[in-house]
Amino acid sequence: MNDRHAETANSLRDEKTTGTEIRPTICSICNPGSHCGVDAYVKNRRIVKVKGSMETHNAGTLCAKGAAGRQYVYHADRLTTPLIRTGERGTGRFEPVSWKDALSLISKRLNEIKTQTGPESVIFYAGYPKWMRPFLKRLAHSFGSPNYASESSTCHTAVKLAAILNYGEDVSPEVDRAKCLLVWSRNPFYSNPPRSRGLLVARKKGLKIIEVGPLVTPLTRHADIHLRIRPGTSGALALALAHVIIEEGIYDRDFVNRWTLGFDEYQNLARGFAPDAAEKITGVPAELIVRAARLFAGSKPAAIMTGASPTVHHTNGLQNQRAINALVGLTGNFDVPGGNHVFPSNYLYISNGVETRDGEFMQSRPWSEMAPRVGEDKHPVWCRFIPEAHSMMAPFQIRSQKPYPIRGMLAFGLNYRMWPGSDFARESFKKLDFLVDVDLFMTDTAKLADVVLPACSSYERSELKFYPEKRILWTRPAIEPLGQSRSDADIIFDLAETLAPDDDLLRSGYEASVDWILKPSGFKVADLKQYPRGLIVNDVSIPPYRKYEKEGFKTPSGKMEFTSIVLADHGLDSLPIYREPVLSPVSAPETAKDFPLILTTGARLPFFIHSRAYRVPRLLHFQPDPMADMNPVDARERDLNQGDWVLLSTSRGAVRVRANLTETVPPGVVNMYHGRPEADVNTLIDPDYRDPISGFPAFKSLLCEVKKAPE
Numbered sequence: 280m281n282d283r284h285a286e287t288a289n290s291l292r293d294e295k296t297t298g299t300e301i302r303p304t305i306c307s308i309c310n311p312g313s314h315c316g317v318d319a320y321v322k323n324r325r326i327v328k329v330k331g332s333m334e335t336h337n338a339g340t341l342c343a344k345g346a347a348g349r350q351y352v353y354h355a356d357r358l359t360t361p362l363i364r365t366g367e368r369g370t371g372r373f374e375p376v377s378w379k380d381a382l383s384l385i386s387k388r389l390n391e392i393k394t395q396t397g398p399e400s401v402i403f404y405a406g407y408p409k410w411m412r413p414f415l416k417r418l419a420h421s422f423g424s425p426n427y428a429s430e431s432s433t434c435h436t437a438v439k440l441a442a443i444l445n446y447g448e449d450v451s452p453e454v455d456r457a458k459c460l461l462v463w464s465r466n467p468f469y470s471n472p473p474r475s476r477g478l479l480v481a482r483k484k485g486l487k488i489i490e491v492g493p494l495v496t497p498l499t500r501h502a503d504i505h506l507r508i509r510p511g512t513s514g515a516l517a518l519a520l521a522h523v524i525i526e527e528g529i530y531d532r533d534f535v536n537r538w539t540l541g542f543d544e545y546q547n548l549a550r551g552f553a554p555d556a557a558e559k560i561t562g563v564p565a566e567l568i569v570r571a572a573r574l575f576a577g578s579k580p581a582a583i584m585t586g587a588s589p590t591v592h593h594t595n596g597l598q599n600q601r602a603i604n605a606l607v608g609l610t611g612n613f614d615v616p617g618g619n620h621v622f623p624s625n626y627l628y629i630s631n632g633v634e635t636r637d638g639e640f641m642q643s644r645p646w647s648e649m650a651p652r653v654g655e656d657k658h659p660v661w662c663r664f665i666p667e668a669h670s671m672m673a674p675f676q677i678r679s680q681k682p683y684p685i686r687g688m689l690a691f692g693l694n695y696r697m698w699p700g701s702d703f704a705r706e707s708f709k710k711l712d713f714l715v716d717v718d719l720f721m722t723d724t725a726k727l728a729d730v731v732l733p734a735c736s737s738y739e740r741s742e743l744k745f746y747p748e749k750r751i752l753w754t755r756p757a758i759e760p761l762g763q764s765r766s767d768a769d770i771i772f773d774l775a776e777t778l779a780p781d782d783d784l785l786r787s788g789y790e791a792s793v794d795w796i797l798k799p800s801g802f803k804v805a806d807l808k809q810y811p812r813g814l815i816v817n818d819v820s821i822p823p824y825r826k827y828e829k830e831g832f833k834t835p836s837g838k839m840e841f842t843s844i845v846l847a848d849h850g851l852d853s854l855p856i857y858r859e860p861v862l863s864p865v866s867a868p869e870t871a872k873d874f875p876l877i878l879t880t881g882a883r884l885p886f887f888i889h890s891r892a893y894r895v896p897r898l899l900h901f902q903p904d905p906m907a908d909m910n911p912v913d914a915r916e917r918d919l920n921q922g923d924w925v926l927l928s929t930s931r932g933a934v935r936v937r938a939n940l941t942e943t944v945p946p947g948v949v950n951m952y953h954g955r956p957e958a959d960v961n962t963l964i965d966p967d968y969r970d971p972i973s974g975f976p977a978f979k980s981l982l983c984e985v986k987k988a989p990e
């Protein structure tokens with residue numbers, strides 16, 4: 280293989296004098312595209328220090344979460360043995376059992392449910408951790424259940440769905456070749472620090488940046504223009520940009536004439552969003568809208584980078600995202616160098632050109648041989664294009680038992696605080712006949728389970744990693760799994776013996792399954808093991824540009840669709856119509872009398888990640904008490920000072936937090952991070968406050984009030 284790749288790393292160094300060995304591995308606390316290379320300094324089989332690897336994309340750096348890796352791995356609350364519940368659900372009373380007993384109980388109960396009410400009565404679920412997903416999905420389908428579900432029912436898949444409806448495929452921005460980048464509701468400095476450096480490099484080379492989002496972020500000072508929208512109004516802003524671009528004739532006429540469907544209707548729709556009208560809706564000055572439209576359409580090539588979730592966490596999120604996407608085609612930046620490139624993922628959400636057959640691996644049984652998925656009745660468009668069950672609908676179906684009962688769940692990293700109306704989700708999960716949760720910690724969700732299994736961290740396991748820079752890696756554990764904890768993959772492959780006895784491939788084991796997935800690449804796990812920091816694969820096939828010229832678009836019309844045929848077929852708006860958030864000062868003036876402020880939740884913080892970082896002292900110290908950000912103007916009106924304890928409330932409830940007075944949030948808006956056990960902001964959001972098409976929760980635009988908390 281030597282002519283195919285360059286090794287990216289030197290070999291391991293032994294520091295004989297100190298007895299400390301440097302072991303390369305990865306930190307996997309955040310998104311799969313980052314997962315920084317780490318040098319773990321190991322002495323007496325314990326990690327004594329972690330350092331960012333110099334040889335990987337993070338170039339020697341680690342973020343706050345990564346740097347706290349040792350406190351995470353060696354946390355006193357780490358689960359170290361399998362547990363079976365002995366007390367009431369939620370009380371946390373468990374007793375240790377052997378792996379053998381735990382796994383045989385799980386097999387017995389899940390197979391019983393399968394016999395009694397069908398395999399579809401069991402959900403196989405993965406939370407934010409993603410690395411076990413290919414194996415878990417295959418296990419579900421080989422068991423006979425269509426219900427593999429994940430956190431992706433709140434994350435990215437609605438963005439992807441919008442792109443599929445517009446273009447037939449998902450697209451990604453080519454930052455390094457673009458002349459102008461429209462960064463729409465994304466804060467890479469917090470959400471993806473090692474990759475945000477590319478943005479600064481491009482900026483130095485002259486990249487123009489337009490930032491869209493209500494919050495001031497570290498990107499703002501690098502942006503040429505910041506369009507500070509009212510939360511939830513992205514669709515109106517996108518249509519206003521289209522209005523200017525069309526009126527001024529600075530769109531790509533040739534592309535629009537030859538390759539698009541529904542331009543006339545779209546143009547008519549955009550006519551209603553002249554900059555002055557849009558200013559009233561979005562709060563963005565008309566003059567800035569015009570400037571941004573001219574800059575974006577006047578730069579060739581230009582690309583749009585949207586976040587994985589903030590544009591779609593609204594009741595009109597999917598259509599807003601479609602309105603944003605439409606700008607790519609309108610300006611002729613679709614699938615061109617430096618625009619938005621169609622580059623399908625190769626393995627676990629990463630596009631790098633190294634061919635695999637992961638899709639084939641995961642779907643071991645066709646949908647037609649299984650029951651309808653959870654959520655298929657309510658969100659058919661999402662289910663048509665996203666090959667999963669809709670986890671947002673699981674709490675409802677567990678209660679209603681319609682169209683069929685859901686009774687069992689095998690979950691890896693289940694966190695009920697991820698759901699809107701998290702208390703509702705919690706009570707739903709309590710109703711299951713049998714719940715298994717695999718986690719590193721005894722979380723509040725794990726306390727609801729019948730069986731809790733201890734997973735190990737990325738420092739203690741081996742996994743296949745793909746990175747955008749054409750790098751592939753089989754990671755090495757730096758230490759043995761703590762206590763009796765095990766890797767998620769080992770647990771899945773053990774369970775396959777009894778839950779999927781007919782699946783010979785799954786039963787051939789973990790590494791053999793990965794070899795099968797990797798077959799088209801020509802690599803095997805055994806080859807990759809020789810390269811502790813991975814390989815750069817040189818001869819990959821990066822998809823060409825303007826593929827549509829040969830193949831057409833993968834939409835029903837074969838064109839880019841301003842008007843979606845699929846949506847029309849489902850009786851939905853085919854145009855990207857703008858609708859107010861269901862709970863906004865404009866659409867719900869009665870509610871706004873008591874709850875006049877706009878609540879947006881979950882904008883990323885550099886030191887927290889969903890539910891996970893709160894237990895790590897070094898990270899909690901950055902924000903010891905729960906905090907809600909509010910503008911000093913709103914604070915003054917309420918007689919509030921920095922750090923005051925306040926009640927943040929919606930019509931559904933209240934949480935007690937400290938007020939953080941900051942101009943990073945505009946007047947009239949309150950921003951709070953989610954997942955906090957003592958102040959769970961998702962209890963303030965109705966479980967059904969969702970986008971009707973994608974089913975995504977509208978975490979980022981609703982109504983609230985802030986008042987001084989009673990002593």
Ligand SMILES: Nc1nc2c(c(=O)[nH]1)N[C@H]1C(S)=C(S)[C@@H](COP(=O)(O)OP(=O)(O)OC[C@H]3O[C@@H](n4cnc5c(=O)[nH]c(N)nc54)[C@H](O)[C@@H]3O)O[C@H]1N2
Nearest residue numbers: 464465466470492493494510511586587882883888889979
């Ligand atoms: N440190 C850290 N990193 C993470 C995560 C984490 O929890 N912690 N989570 C990971 C996950 S799961 C995801 S999905 C990504 C998300 O990461 P990003 O896609 O970067 O999204 P956010 O940081 O949530 O929001 C980015 C910007 O969206 C804008 N925004 C906020 N509210 C609204 C709104 O109502 N409407 C619009 N249009 N824009 C709004 C704000 O200006 C905000 O700065 O981050 C990933 N990375």
Ligand SMILES: Nc1nc2c(c(=O)[nH]1)N[C@H]1C(S)=C(S)[C@@H](COP(=O)(O)OP(=O)(O)OC[C@H]3O[C@@H](n4cnc5c(=O)[nH]c(N)nc54)[C@H](O)[C@@H]3O)O[C@H]1N2
Nearest residue numbers: 406407408434691692694697717734880881889890953978
């Ligand atoms: N209000 C509000 N709510 C939100 C969001 C928001 O912006 N606002 N964002 C939404 C989005 S985009 C997302 S992605 C979700 C986040 O989704 P969640 O799934 O809630 O994310 P986490 O809390 O990071 O992880 C869940 C669990 O996985 C466990 N875990 C970590 N690593 C492993 C592992 O290797 N193996 C196993 N078995 N378990 C592991 C953790 O300990 C934790 O208990 O939250 C969503 N909820």
Ligand SMILES: [Mo]
Nearest residue numbers: 433434587588
């Ligand atoms: Mo996410």
